[in-house]
Amino acid sequence: MWLVLYKAVPAIAVYSVDTLPRNVVEQMGEQSFTLIKKIALDPSELPAEQQAKVQAHFKNMLNKLSLDQSVYRLSFYKSDSFGANAFALPHGRIVVTDDLANLLADKPNALKAVLLHEMGHVVHQHSVRITAQSAASTIVLAVVFGDLEGVAEVALGTGASFAQQGFSRDMEREADTFALTQLELLGYSSNDFADAIEALQESHTSENKHLEKVNNLLEYLSSHPSAQERIDNARK
Secondary structure, three states: OHHHHHHHHHHHHHHHHOOOOHHHHHHHHHHHHHHHHHHHOEEOOOOHHHHHHHHHHHHHHHHHOOOOOOOOEEEEEEOOOOOOOEEEOOOOEEEEEHHHHHHOOOOHHHHHHHHHHHHHHHHOOHHHHHHHHHHHHHHHHHHHHOOOHHHHHHHHHHHHHHHHOOOOHHHHHHHHHHHHHHHHHOOOOHHHHHHHHHHHHHHHHHHHHHHHHOOOOOOOOOOOOOHHHHHHHHHO
């Protein structure tokens, strides 16, 4: 069972994401996005000028990296649940919260580093892989233990599973590596990434003092490698 769930299923997931039609990934992403918006996102209160400036940086990086602007889309939302955060959805939409944009307002290159990290999740199809692994694991367990009625529910609801899953540490390191590599390619410094993680660490440390009032839906830092490990890696 361990070999199936922790070796075979991830391997199948990696293979399966390359066979999924684009319209299926788009549907998964929109389903997840709709659910997350309903639960945890409110319209952004960032000034239009501030949004436009970040959008311009985002599109400029996409152009220089030859990434499809019809796939990679940037959105801003206010969120009491997420605090200062950004996350990528399966179909390429990247969400930046108002708190994160304001936190890094005076460190534009650090915000670019965060955006590149989220692009890395999309490039490596982490959202689709984690969803495929979750669905496949559930189906395997349902078949083994005879709960075949649950298979249909999984098949119908896999698009929303992203809202309940964190990326693995290996996936986070892979996205970090993508960000650090592209920062160098674009002429920035890996220290920009370290600055972003340090700012996020300080922000979340402050938020953790009020955990009884905060419902951090995706538990952003829980699935990540330690902040200090990521900072040290970037500084090196």
